[in-house]
Amino acid sequence: MDEINKKIRRIGVLTSGGDAPGMNAAVRAVTRMAISNGIRVMGILKGYRGLIDGEIVEYDARAVSNILTLGGTVLYSDRCDEFKTEKGMKKACRTCQKYEIDGIVAIGGDGTFRGATDLSRRGIPTIGIPGTIDNDITATEYSIGFDTAMNTVVAMVDRLRDTSESHARCSVVEVMGRDAGHIALQGGIAVGATGIAIKEMPFDEDECINRIIHARMNRKRNFIIIVSEGMGTNYAENFTAKISRQIPDMETRFARLAHVQRGGSPTLRDRLVATVMGNRAVELLIEGKKNLVVCMQNSKVVDLDIEYALNLDKRYKNKMTDEQFAALSESDQKSMTKFIKQKKAEIAEFYQISKRMSI
Numbered sequence: 001m002d003e004i005n006k007k008i009r010r011i012g013v014l015t016s017g018g019d020a021p022g023m024n025a026a027v028r029a030v031t032r033m034a035i036s037n038g039i040r041v042m043g044i045l046k047g048y049r050g051l052i053d054g055e056i057v058e059y060d061a062r063a064v065s066n067i068l069t070l071g072g073t074v075l076y077s078d079r080c081d082e083f084k085t086e087k088g089m090k091k092a093c094r095t096c097q098k099y100e101i102d103g104i105v106a107i108g109g110d111g112t113f114r115g116a117t118d119l120s121r122r123g124i125p126t127i128g129i130p131g132t133i134d135n136d137i138t139a140t141e142y143s144i145g146f147d148t149a150m151n152t153v154v155a156m157v158d159r160l161r162d163t164s165e166s167h168a169r170c171s172v173v174e175v176m177g178r179d180a181g182h183i184a185l186q187g188g189i190a191v192g193a194t195g196i197a198i199k200e201m202p203f204d205e206d207e208c209i210n211r212i213i214h215a216r217m218n219r220k221r222n223f224i225i226i227v228s229e230g231m232g233t234n235y236a237e238n239f240t241a242k243i244s245r246q247i248p249d250m251e252t253r254f255a256r257l258a259h260v261q262r263g264g265s266p267t268l269r270d271r272l273v274a275t276v277m278g279n280r281a282v283e284l285l286i287e288g289k290k291n292l293v294v295c296m297q298n299s300k301v302v303d304l305d306i307e308y309a310l311n312l313d314k315r316y317k318n319k320m321t322d323e324q325f326a327a328l329s330e331s332d333q334k335s336m337t338k339f340i341k342q343k344k345a346e347i348a349e350f351y352q353i354s355k356r357m358s359i
C-alpha cells in the first residue's frame with residue numbers, strides 16, 4: 001500500500017523536554033480526536049525514554065478524563081540522550097513495531113521536534129505540537145504553557161508589589177526564558193515594571209537606575225525590575241547589588257520565581273490552543289502527513305515542515321551560517337527573512353511601550 005494512503009490505526013502520544021501547563025489538555029485532545037476517528041491511542045510515558053523502554057499504556061476516552069485542568073504532564077517527561085543515538089533510535093522503532101504504532105504526536109520544544117524528524121525519517125510519521133512556557137519556538141507565535149506561566153508571573157509579582165509599596169522597596173525579579181525574553185517582556189508590561197532586561201534588546205543599567213531615581217523624586221514608592229533568565233547567571237543578583245549601591249537609601253531585593261512558573265492549572269488560552277492543536281495534529285496524521293509542526297501564525301493554526309521550522313529558529317537565533325542560509329531555497333530564504341523582521345519589530349515595539357509606561 002502507498003505509504004501516504006496507509007490507514008492510521010494506532011497512534012502514540014508523548015510529552016518531552018520541559019513540561020508546560022496545557023500539555024495534558026493537548027494529550028486529551030489528541031486522544032479524543034483519534035478515538036472519534038476510530039484510531040486507538042497509546043500513551044508513551046516519559047517522552048522518548050518510554051519509546052525506547054517500551055513504557056506504553058493504552059488510553060481510552062475515559063483515561064484522559066479530568067486532566068484538562070491539570071498542570072504538568074500525566075505522561076511524564078524526561079530528557080533522553082540515548083534517543084539521539086543509532087542504537088536508541090532502533091529500539092524506539094522496534095517499540096513502534098511491537099505496539100503497531102502508525103504515527104506519533106510529540107508535544108514539546110525544539111529538541112522534541114528534532115527527535116520527531118528522526119522518527120519521521122525512519123518511517124514513523126510524527127507531528128509536533130509546541131509546548132514550552134518560554135514561547136521560544138520561533139516558527140510559532142504561541143506555544144502551550146506561555147499564558148499560564150505569564151499569569152503566574154503576574155500573580156506573584158503583584159504580591160511583591162503590595163509589600164514593596166508598603167516598604168518603598170525595589171524588587172528585582174528573575175523570570176524564566178533562557179533562549180527568549182517573551183515572559184519577561186510581556187509579563188513585565190503586565191506588572192508595570194520600571195525596567196525589563198531581555199537579551200533581545202540592549203539594556204542600559206544606568207539609564208534604568210536613573211529612571212528609578214527620577215520617579216522616586218516624583219513620589220513613586222515601589223519599583224519592579226523584571227530580568228529574563230537569558231541575561232545570564234547571576235545577572236539579576238548583580239544588578240540588584242548595583243541598584244543598592246547607587247541608591248543606598250532604598251531597599252532593593254532580589255527574587256527568582258524559578259519553577260513555580262512551570263506549574264499550575266492551565267489558563268483558558270492554554271486549554272483552548274492545546275485542544276485545537278491536538279485536534280489538528282491528529283487530522284494531519286489521518287491526512288497521511290508527517291514531519292510537521294502545528295504552529296500559530298497570524299493568530300491561525302497552521303502546519304509547517306519541521307525542518308523549515310528548525311531552520312527558521314536557527315536563523316533567528318543566529319545559529320546558522322550565511323553559507324547554510326544560502327543553501328536554502330530562495331522562497332524559504334525570503335519567507336524566513338520577512339518573518340524574522342516582523343518578529344523582531346514586534347519585540348521592539350513591546351519594549352518601547354514598556355519604557356513609555358515606566359515613568
Ligand code: ADP
Pocket residue numbers: 016017018047048049078079080081083084108109110111112113114115116118132
Ligand atoms: P525541548 O523539547 O523542550 O527543547 P530538549 O531539548 O531536552 O527539550 O529535547 C527533548 C528530548 O528530545 C531530548 O531529551 C531527546 O530525547 C530528544 N532530542 C533532542 N535533540 C535531539 C536530536 N538532535 N535528535 C534526536 N532527538 C533529540
